[in-house]
Amino acid sequence: MNVQHAYLSQFREPAGYLDFARIGPPSLAVARTVAQAAESLACDPSAALTRLELEASSARASAARLLSCAPHEVAFVSSTSHALFAAAAGLDGGVVLVPRGEFPANVYPWLRFQERGGLRPRWIDSVAINADVLREHLDDDVRALAVSAVDATTGHRAPLGALKEVLGEDRLLVVDAVQGLGAVPLEVAAADVLACGGQKWLRAGWGAALMLVRDRVADRLAPGLGGWAGVQAPFGVRHPAPPLAGAIAHMATNPDLTAVAALGTAIDLVLSAGEGNIARQIARTLANLLDAARTAGAEVLVPTESAGIARVRLPGRDPASTHAALGAAGLTTTLRGGWIRLSPHATTPADTADRLRAAITPRRETHP
Known part of the structure; x- marks a missing residue:
């Protein structure tokens, strides 16, 4: 069962907000x-x-x-x-x-x-x-x-x-x-x-x-x-x-x-x-975010018994610059210990994964 629209419609946080482990915007x-x-x-x-x-x-x-x-x-x-x-x-x-x-x-x-x-x-x-x-x-x-x-x-x-x-x-x-x-x-x-x-x-x-x-x-x-x-x-x-x-x-x-x-x-x-419905939606959203991160070449750390938190980083790239790139793309995350913490909620839009991928995918240089 999916999270009900009545629940989802209660929230107005920015679409790129991925920092619920820090603060969860109230309904x-x-x-x-x-x-x-x-x-x-x-x-x-x-x-x-x-x-x-x-x-x-x-x-x-x-x-x-x-x-x-x-x-x-x-x-x-x-x-x-x-x-x-x-x-x-x-x-x-x-x-x-x-x-x-x-x-x-x-x-x-x-x-x-x-x-x-x-x-x-x-x-x-x-x-x-x-x-x-x-x-x-x-x-x-x-x-x-x-x-x-x-x-x-x-x-x-x-x-x-x-x-x-x-x-x-x-x-x-x-x-x-x-x-x-x-x-x-x-x-x-x-x-x-x-x-x-x-x-x-x-x-x-x-x-x-x-x-x-x-x-x-x-x-x-x-x-x-x-x-x-x-x-x-x-x-x-x-x-x-x-x-x-x-x-x-x-x-x-x-x-x-x-x-x-x-x-x-x-x-x-x-x-x-339903706490179970919320948890399942969070799990799906987090999995999509991590798939997008892997596609962009990121290293992913997610525990076997996980909840709503995982960490990513791009090998060979300064984590602070990756964090800044995410921020510039309107994605709010936490940088801690050289890793970027992702913590979405059930209200995180599905297209946030595409935004994450686009924000951290290395841009190819074009020559005239």
Whole structure:
């Protein structure tokens, strides 16, 4: 089944935009949600707050559908980093395994809390972590694995189910899902803790993120960053008050309700179109782009278990000049580590592959 026209018609990004791993332009529906909330807050703040609180409840229910969890297992925080810092703040007394190439948002929380008695990061030197690699690094000190569901540089999709099976019930699988959720079906049931901002593949803009804490591990994750918004009777005179049940215990304060409403709108669009349908369209588009790149003589790097990210470069040509040529042709990409990262979405037009081929094909010199 193809992605529905109702979904595709919601977006207005430039036709050559191939940089969703950096930022996903929001939908018209998300833009309307933000604009309506701002106008309502300006004109009738009490009514606006009541409505936004209801929309937050609806957004939590939608997020629970996307993550295959109960609504109370989801909290809204400000960013992916915020959720990962909350996870790091809640664990101590052992080791957390972290792949060496992890995006820094999933590195610094563990480094910072190591200095405060948290888990000690131990690095895994592997380009693509799998069950066999993980098994080689396990010992009695390991309490958790922190991993990206999809690697931001390579596009490798981690086998979350297999990783959790190796970890077992006594160790936590902490997942940074920002490069995958909304773009590719993930084995989210395997994640004990999951963090995902809305600004990339979910296309919700900045300001709100999902933090999933499964009931099965809730009692092992202390509310190290939990503030007044995460406790019972926060306005009482006796502190600290007991934490609330569920993921909300890890909230430092109230979330940006406008951003939460936008995230809820974005998630509803994904659910209505079908995450599987979106993923299949992304896969087709990426395959066409890579075929076009190969035709132009480019070297292509795409992982076996891929999502929506791949890398290309032209042998013998300065990557910066190739990147500039793509930009001059109206194609937006990211240059990192000598490779050009391509990250299309379901809304990327089919003729973008032809534009890519034309932009990087070496021009033959003509002589009079």
